[in-house]
Amino acid sequence: MASDxxxxxxxxxxxxxxxxxxxxxxRRLAEHNAGEGAKYTRGRTPVDLVYLEAxxxxxxxxxxxxxxxxxxxxxxxxxxxxxxxxxxxxxxxPER
Numbered sequence: 001m002a003s004d005x006x007x008x009x010x011x012x013x014x015x016x017x018x019x020x021x022x023x024x025x026x027r028r029l030a031e032h033n034a035g036e037g038a039k040y041t042r043g044r045t046p047v048d049l050v051y052l053e054a055x056x057x058x059x060x061x062x063x064x065x066x067x068x069x070x071x072x073x074x075x076x077x078x079x080x081x082x083x084x085x086x087x088x089x090x091x092x093x094p095e096r
Contacts (some may be wrong), residue, residue, distance in 0.1 A: 003055060003089075004055055005021070005023060005054070005055045005060065006024055006025050006055065007020070007053045007061050008021075008022065008025055008049060008053075008086070009051035010026070010047040010048065010050065010070065011047065011048045012041060012044035013044050013046055017050075017076055018032075018041050018047065018071050019067065021058075025087045026089075027090070031049055032047045033045055033046050051079065052075075056065075
């Protein structure tokens with residue numbers, strides 16, 4: 001059962017959090033750190049991946065992304081602290 005849709009939280013250099021959706025976490029993290037990601041993260045690099053969730057569908061992942069974006073900072077920190085260290089999936093999937 002492959003998961004191709006991910007929701008992630010980044011900790012930015014200014015200690016703020018950014019939540020996003022992707023189909024390729026490794027590529028997306030590299031884009032954020034290269035200043036090619038979301039406008040929010042461009043002036044806040046480097047960023048670190050602190051949370052990653054896999055989902056079976058784009059709609060499920062995007063619904064969860066919305067839920068996470070509604071959390072207060074303390075709630076996000078509880079979620080991050082309770083989760084295992086995020087590990088990026090193997091890069092054996094085709095380019096999207």
